[in-house]
Each structure stands twice: as C-alpha cells, then as structure tokens.
Amino acid sequence: MMGSGKSTVGKLLGKALTYPLLDSDGLIQQLAGQSIKEIFETEGEEAFRDMETEVLQQLMPFKACVIATGGGVVLRRKNWGYMHHGVVVWLNGSPELLARRTSRDGLKSRPLLGGKADQEQQGEDAYQQSLERLTRILEERKHQYAVADVMVPLEAGPSSREAEAGASTAVVTYRVLKALKERLQKDAQEREEARNFEIKGGNDVPQTMRVMPSPAAGATQNEE
Ligand SMILES: Nc1ncnc2c1ncn2[C@@H]1O[C@H](COP(=O)(O)OP(=O)(O)OP(=O)(O)O)[C@@H](O)[C@H]1O
Ligand SMILES: O=C(O)C1=C[C@@H](O)[C@@H](O)[C@H](O)C1
Structure with a gap:
C-alpha cells in the first residue's frame, strides 16, 4: 500500500541481506521518462499497469x-505468477498510519490519493482525503494482499513512544527478516516431510490403484 515503506524498508532490508534493491516504480519512471x-x-x-507488469516480468x-513493487501490483493475476518466483512480503499498516505518512509527504506524487498536480495539499484536509481513499483501497485489496507469503505489521506497540508514526524502519526490517526466516524454515521442513513419505500395506497394490481395463476396451470385446 502507498506509504507502507516499501522503498524505505526495502533499502534497509537490501543492506541487511547484502542484496541490491530494485524499485519497480522507479524503473517505470526511468523507462517512461515521466x-x-x-x-x-x-x-x-491501465497503461501504467501494463508498464508495471512488463517491468515485473523483466525483473523475474x-x-x-x-x-519494492508498487502497491497495486496485487491487482493482476498475471503479476502473481511473477511474484511467486520470490517470497512476497506484505507491509500491513492501518489506513490511519498510511494516511498520516502520505499526507505529511504531500499527495502530489500519488495519483490514487487524489493529489492535484498544480496544488500541493498537506495538513488536516490532505489527511482526511488520504484516509478516505486508503480505507477504500485497502478494503478492495485486502484479500489480494493476504495472498503474500509473509505479513508484517507496521504498528508500534501501544506503550511505545512511536505509536503515532508506527514501528521504526529498523524494527520493521527486523520483523521482515524474522518472518522470512520462519517462513523459509517452515517451507524447508514441509518439503522434508513430503520427501520422507511412507508406503504402508506391504507390497500389495491397493484395489483402487490397480490399472483397470478401459470401458471402451470392454465394449469392443463384448461386440466380438
Ligand atoms: N517505519 C517508518 N517510520 C516512520 N516513517 C516511515 C517509515 N517507513 C516509511 N516512512 C515514511 O513514510 C513515507 C512513505 O515511505 P515510502 O516512500 O518508503 O513508502 P512506499 O511504500 O514506497 O510508498 P509509495 O508506494 O506510495 O511510493 C516516507 O515519508 C517515509 O519516510
Ligand atoms: O497502490 C497503488 O496502486 C500505487 C502505488 C504506488 O507505489 C504507485 O505504483 C502508484 O501510485 C499506484
């Protein structure tokens, strides 16, 4: 979602893993020159979504x-085919948290939040407008985001002094790393269990698994 920190957390995550960060919004802007x-x-x-799918395919x-993908990448089924080549992380924040961040940044660069190109909106009006749109978008997309392999909450603990701003980038990055490790360990364990299956019941092939003559073959025999 917009304002969840994909670019900010992605940068720190890349550093921690010593992986480069590729930002799909950034690449689209470079390619389009806009x-x-x-x-x-x-x-x-629609044209933007086509470019997004094209860039994702190239990154696969x-x-x-x-x-770091754009927040709308979950909308196309085809994109999931590309994303499932990796581990997909959902940075899950409340609309209120995301609205605080995006309205503080200004809405000008975020078309879906209704930013006006000729006029920067900030303050309470921008917050309310952002909140209304983010609430609707999250409601529409929440089932698609839930398909992610890993979900990481952005909220800080209730007693934290950071409650308003959400958990710090360092804390979110730590949560992502921890969740990734747990997920990869679980996947490895499941693969191991699947590999170690047992065949019970001796050497006899169960009735239901025997190869039966096809009804068509039977029909031919009866006709003879
Ligand atoms: N953990 C955090 N704590 C406080 N502020 C944050 C945190 N993560 C991101 N921010 C701030 O929130 C804003 C949005 O962050 P960022 O641009 O990384 O989000 P994004 O998901 O890439 O957004 P978009 O998809 O809209 O481009 C920025 O001002 C950033 O500094
Ligand atoms: O959530 C979205 O649909 C978007 C998120 C941004 O990252 C950009 O990709 C664009 O503003 C659309």
Whole structure:
C-alpha cells in the first residue's frame, strides 16, 4: 500500500541481506521518462499497469535481490505468477498510519490519493482525503494482499513512544527478516516431510490403484 515503506524498508532490508534493491516504480519512471503522476494523467491507469507488469516480468529472472513493487501490483493475476518466483512480503499498516505518512509527504506524487498536480495539499484536509481513499483501497485489496507469503505489521506497540508514526524502519526490517526466516524454515521442513513419505500395506497394490481395463476396451470385446 502507498506509504507502507516499501522503498524505505526495502533499502534497509537490501543492506541487511547484502542484496541490491530494485524499485519497480522507479524503473517505470526511468523507462517512461515521466513521473507516475504524469503517466496516470497522460496515458491512464491501465497503461501504467501494463508498464508495471512488463517491468515485473523483466525483473523475474533476478535472484538475490529485494524488489519494492508498487502497491497495486496485487491487482493482476498475471503479476502473481511473477511474484511467486520470490517470497512476497506484505507491509500491513492501518489506513490511519498510511494516511498520516502520505499526507505529511504531500499527495502530489500519488495519483490514487487524489493529489492535484498544480496544488500541493498537506495538513488536516490532505489527511482526511488520504484516509478516505486508503480505507477504500485497502478494503478492495485486502484479500489480494493476504495472498503474500509473509505479513508484517507496521504498528508500534501501544506503550511505545512511536505509536503515532508506527514501528521504526529498523524494527520493521527486523520483523521482515524474522518472518522470512520462519517462513523459509517452515517451507524447508514441509518439503522434508513430503520427501520422507511412507508406503504402508506391504507390497500389495491397493484395489483402487490397480490399472483397470478401459470401458471402451470392454465394449469392443463384448461386440466380438
Ligand atoms: N517505519 C517508518 N517510520 C516512520 N516513517 C516511515 C517509515 N517507513 C516509511 N516512512 C515514511 O513514510 C513515507 C512513505 O515511505 P515510502 O516512500 O518508503 O513508502 P512506499 O511504500 O514506497 O510508498 P509509495 O508506494 O506510495 O511510493 C516516507 O515519508 C517515509 O519516510
Ligand atoms: O497502490 C497503488 O496502486 C500505487 C502505488 C504506488 O507505489 C504507485 O505504483 C502508484 O501510485 C499506484
């Protein structure tokens, strides 16, 4: 989602893993020679989504890297085919937290939050507008985000002094690393268990697994 910290956390995660960070929004802007806001305005959202899918496809063969995708990448089934080549992380923050961050940054560069190109909105109005849109978008997408391999909450503990801003980037990055490790260990364990299956019941092939003559063959025999 917008403002969840994909670029910020992605950078720190890349450092911790010594992997490069590839940012799909950044690559689209470089290739198009336009900002995301301009692409939405001149070519429309569908054209932007096509570019996003194209960039994702190009990034698919890369291994040992962190990819920060745009938040709308979950919308196309085809994109999941590409994303499942890696481990997909959902940075899950409340609309209130995301609205605080995006409205503080200004909405100008975020077309889906209704930023106006000619006028920067900040303060309470920008917060309310951002909150309303983020709440709707998250509601629409939450089932798609839930397909991610790993979900990491962005909220800080209730007693924390950071409650308003959410957990710090360092804490979120630590949570991502921990969740990734647990997920990869669980996958490895499941693979190991699947490999060690046992065949019970001696050498006899169960009735249900025997190769039976096809009904068509039977019909031919009866006709003779
Ligand atoms: N853990 C954090 N604590 C406080 N502020 C944060 C944290 N993570 C990100 N931010 C701030 O939130 C804003 C959005 O972060 P960032 O640009 O990394 O998000 P994004 O998910 O890449 O956003 P978008 O998809 O809209 O480009 C930035 O101002 C960033 O400094
Ligand atoms: O959530 C979204 O649909 C978007 C998120 C941003 O990263 C950009 O990819 C773009 O503004 C759209």
